[in-house]
Structures are given as C-alpha cells and as structure tokens.
Amino acid sequence: GVWTMPKDKPFDAADRTTWPTQYRQDLPTFANIPTKTAALYVQDDWQALPGLTINLGLRYDRQLGSFNEDVAGLLGRIGDVLGPQFASFPVANPFIDTSTRGDRNNVGPRVGVAWDPMNNGRMNIHAGYGMFYDNMRTLQNFGELTWPQARTIIISNPAYPDPLQGQSRDAFLTTAAPNITAYSNTLVNPYAHQFAAGVTRQFAGDFAITADVTSVWRYSDRDDIDINLPDQASRARPFPQFARVTFGGPTSNNYYKALLLKVDKRMSHHVQALVSYTLAKADDSALRNAVADVYGFVRTDSPSIADRRHRVVASGIVSLPGETQVSAILDLRSSLPFNPATTLDINNDGYTGDTPRGVAFRSGCRDLSLDAINTFRSSRGLAPVSDVACASFANLDLRLSKFFRIQDYRFEFIAQLFNVANRANFNTPITNPASVTFGGVNQLLPNINAPSRQVEFAIRFQF
Known part of the structure; x- marks a missing residue:
C-alpha cells in the first residue's frame, strides 16, 4: 500500500502533525x-x-x-x-x-x-x-x-x-x-x-x-x-x-x-549563426478539488506545468582552416511554475493534496501568496519563508570537428563539451508548504543532456 504523510518527518504517535493523512x-x-x-x-x-x-x-x-x-x-x-x-x-x-x-x-x-x-x-x-x-x-x-x-x-x-x-x-x-x-x-x-x-x-x-x-x-x-x-x-x-x-x-x-x-x-564568410527569442504563455482550465477554499470540484484556471515565459537560443558555426569546424549552442529559459500543495485534506472532501487557504493552484513562481503560505506554516508551527527558489535554465555546449580525407573516404574527429559552465540546472523547488525546506531546491531537472560538465570524443567514418 501507499501512505500519504503530512511532512518529511518520521511518524511520532505523540505528534499529530506526523500522522498519515x-x-x-x-x-x-x-x-x-x-x-x-x-x-x-x-x-x-x-x-x-x-x-x-x-x-x-x-x-x-x-x-x-x-x-x-x-x-x-x-x-x-x-x-x-x-x-x-x-x-x-x-x-x-x-x-x-x-x-x-x-x-x-x-x-x-x-x-x-x-x-x-x-x-x-x-x-x-x-x-x-x-x-x-x-x-x-x-x-x-x-x-x-x-x-x-x-x-x-x-x-x-x-x-x-x-x-x-x-x-x-x-x-x-x-x-x-x-x-x-x-x-x-x-x-x-x-x-x-x-x-x-x-x-x-x-x-x-x-x-x-x-x-x-x-x-x-x-x-x-x-x-x-x-x-x-x-x-x-x-x-x-x-x-x-x-x-x-x-x-x-x-x-x-x-x-x-x-x-x-x-x-x-x-x-x-565561414560563419553561420542563429538567435531566437520566444515570449510565451500557457494556461490550463480544468476541474479540480485541490483548493482549500472550495469544497469539491470546481473549474480552476492556472499556468500550465510547462509554462515558460521566456526562452533564448543562440547557435553558431565557424569554419576554420584545415577543414576544422567549431560550433556552439546556448539555451536560456525562465522558470517553470509549481503547485504549492500540501499532503492534507484541508477542505474535507476526502482527497489529500490541497493548497492552503488563499493559495491559488499552481501559483508557485507566478503569483504565489507568501502571506497565505506563512499563515498556514504558522498554524503548523513552522518558520515563515521569505522567498522561493524559482530556478531558471542555462546551458552552453561546444563542439570541435576535424575532417580528414583518405582517397574516397572521410573521417571526422569530434570533441564535444556539454554544460561548459558546469551549471546545476535545478528542477522546481520543494512544493509542500508543510515542509521545513519549502521553496528550496534539492534535485536537478530530469532528462537533461548534461546535468554536469561532460566531455565526449567520437570518430565518424563516411564511405
């Protein structure tokens, strides 16, 4: 079975705030x-x-x-x-x-x-x-x-x-x-x-x-x-x-x-380049029962889980003497939203995962009410938070290619450096307002090419 626990603390029979919900x-x-x-x-x-x-x-x-x-x-x-x-x-x-x-x-x-x-x-x-x-x-x-x-x-x-x-x-x-x-x-x-x-x-x-x-x-x-x-x-x-x-x-x-x-x-002139910028907004409208202020399921409008407002991508290729080529790509993205949900059933409809009273669904890193968050935290004996970590994304990759020709055959030696700056691109922060570490980051984005600096060497043979 699966237990839903209200906070990241071991169960304590003497402390109701640790009892499973x-x-x-x-x-x-x-x-x-x-x-x-x-x-x-x-x-x-x-x-x-x-x-x-x-x-x-x-x-x-x-x-x-x-x-x-x-x-x-x-x-x-x-x-x-x-x-x-x-x-x-x-x-x-x-x-x-x-x-x-x-x-x-x-x-x-x-x-x-x-x-x-x-x-x-x-x-x-x-x-x-x-x-x-x-x-x-x-x-x-x-x-x-x-x-x-x-x-x-x-x-x-x-x-x-x-x-x-x-x-x-x-x-x-x-x-x-x-x-x-x-x-x-x-x-x-x-x-x-x-x-x-x-x-x-x-x-x-x-x-x-x-x-x-x-x-x-x-x-x-x-x-x-x-x-x-x-x-x-x-x-x-x-x-x-x-x-x-x-x-x-x-x-x-x-x-x-x-x-x-x-x-x-x-x-x-041996140079190719591209710079693009995207200003975007993505919203959802769905029936949800995760808002403490309302009993049951109501239509809720919120930012989409993949809503990134800004993105810049720049890339370039430079051809050098001796059949050598250097290329780079830079990717910058603004933060994702998150849902500041508890593991509690605050509106008493039988479902856990409600946001605290006064907190909108998926309002984290958007229009999150820290006053409402801290009112809830105070009721649980937790210290207030002054901000949340809204992690942006930044990554730079470099590639060096050297070509060799032997008769009708072509060899390419490739050296690639991913995440040149060795930047930690974090996922959305800890989302549970009942957590001591609410709003802090503790994990990297999933499915990213290079969570840390990486070097790759390869040889390609064309015939």
Whole structure:
C-alpha cells in the first residue's frame, strides 16, 4: 500500500502533525483494448497570383475502440484470461451507455497563405489555420474495466501502522462500498484550433529576420473527477452503493500563445549563426478539488506545468582552416511554475493534496501568496519563508570537428563539451508548504543532456 504523510518527518504517535493523512492499496490489473485508426485527407496548393500561394486542406480522423464502445466484449476478453468472475461487473454500473459512445465528426480544415509582396524572394508574409484531432490514449481507459480487479482501498486518516485494524483485505472489503471508475459517454478526441502568422525579411544578403505569433486553443482533454463526493453537511453520497466514483469527462482545456523572433545568418564568410527569442504563455482550465477554499470540484484556471515565459537560443558555426569546424549552442529559459500543495485534506472532501487557504493552484513562481503560505506554516508551527527558489535554465555546449580525407573516404574527429559552465540546472523547488525546506531546491531537472560538465570524443567514418 501507499501512505500519504503530512511532512518529511518520521511518524511520532505523540505528534499529530506526523500522522498519515491517507492510505491506499490496489491489486494488479489486466485489460486488453484493441483499437483501429483511420484517416483521410486531401490537400492542394494554388498559386492565386505571382508571389501569392494558398494551401487548402481537409482531414478526417476516426478511432474505433478507443472509447470503450463495447464494454461487455472487453470484459469478456478479461474473463477469458483471468476467469469468468471478471467477465462482468460485480455491481451494476449506472453510468455506462455504450450506444452513444465514439467520436464520428472529426473533420479538420486547414488553410495557409504565403505572400511575397515584391515577388523577388526577399520577403515572406505567411499565415495559417488548422484544426487538429488528437488520439485517445487507451491506457487511460483501463480503469473503467479493471476496478473489480484492483479492489481499491482508500482510507482517510488511517491508523498506523495497521490501517485495516487487524482485518484481512477481504474482510475489510466486505463492509466497504467499492471504489469504481467510469467514463463519460460523451468523450471525444481532444481537438485544437491552431493559428500562426508572421513575416520573414531578408536583408544584407546573408541575414533574415522573422517575427511570428502563434496561438493554440485545445479542448476536451480528459478530467477525472469524483462525482460521488459526500454532501458537505450530511456526508451522504449521491450514489450510496459506491464509495469514490472516478468519472472521466471531456472538460479539460489548455491555451498557448507565443511571440517568436528570430535572426539567422546563412553560412557565408565561414560563419553561420542563429538567435531566437520566444515570449510565451500557457494556461490550463480544468476541474479540480485541490483548493482549500472550495469544497469539491470546481473549474480552476492556472499556468500550465510547462509554462515558460521566456526562452533564448543562440547557435553558431565557424569554419576554420584545415577543414576544422567549431560550433556552439546556448539555451536560456525562465522558470517553470509549481503547485504549492500540501499532503492534507484541508477542505474535507476526502482527497489529500490541497493548497492552503488563499493559495491559488499552481501559483508557485507566478503569483504565489507568501502571506497565505506563512499563515498556514504558522498554524503548523513552522518558520515563515521569505522567498522561493524559482530556478531558471542555462546551458552552453561546444563542439570541435576535424575532417580528414583518405582517397574516397572521410573521417571526422569530434570533441564535444556539454554544460561548459558546469551549471546545476535545478528542477522546481520543494512544493509542500508543510515542509521545513519549502521553496528550496534539492534535485536537478530530469532528462537533461548534461546535468554536469561532460566531455565526449567520437570518430565518424563516411564511405
């Protein structure tokens, strides 16, 4: 099982602030959801005038099987593998109506325009719009079929170290309503409206400057909410035959807009270079129950987890005598947001992970209220914090290439130096306001090329 502890301190029976806030236990599960995908598209380029090209397109996408359209058949597949007891639900599921499932109207138009006003190849004014449909990821659908196998146990404020209080797992489950998963019969393929426009202008022969704006409005991603929360006053559940009802619906949206500026120099006089800057903003709008000021699930607008406001990338290549080449790339990024969530159930809806009162969801390194954070910390006997570490990203890589030719063969000796400055690029800070070290950094960004300075040597042989 998994324990949720309120702070980074060992359990102390004499200190309630160290008692666990939740215990969860699941059994392994199996499911098999076969799918089919079909797509059709048509596209044409039309040169309306000299220097003016219009691109028109239309695409149709269809996924079959990705919406659990045949729940009975899918349960039968499970029963064939695990036994007939898993070929049907042990309790009737009133939320499923497979007759209305599936998404059949995924028609995506797109149009693009490119215009060279002087028709001399030195300027390009361009714009485009398209509608894009994403695939449904069937891994998310398994829960609707596998909850009878998982037989999930969730206990709020459990006893420690024996949350079942001496009972066996089976004995505990005989007196507890099941936790189930169901998905909306109106789930659709997430879709996005994408728009971009800009201008590129060549100057001084070797240089070009580009300015673009882009926007993406994405709709109908999946939210998982509990539609069976107990009434705040009576604590009665709308569906008393169940405990939690995790319900997936097409209610999550996100938005992205950006300004992109770029200056590049083509290879001439032994030098090639590029500098780009991106000013961007990414926001989410989803149903969440993680705000202490509100009971249950409400629509919450917040920065996206990948929201970086500023990014600068500069690169260059210099050709030296003796078939030698030196190149470099510099990458600078502003900080990511984080969610200052506790491991507590502050709003008493049965779910841990609430932000303190007065603290907005995912407001860390954005508009975080330190006053509200410190009010919460004071209630837990913790010292106030004066700031949080909003880590930026900076990295410089260098490469030296030396070419040798022997008859018709070509050898390249490569020496690369990654993270030249040996800079520690930290991840978002410690996010739990109940932690003594809240706001400090203690781990590097995952999946970065060189967490510390690295040297690499290689030989490439072309023949």
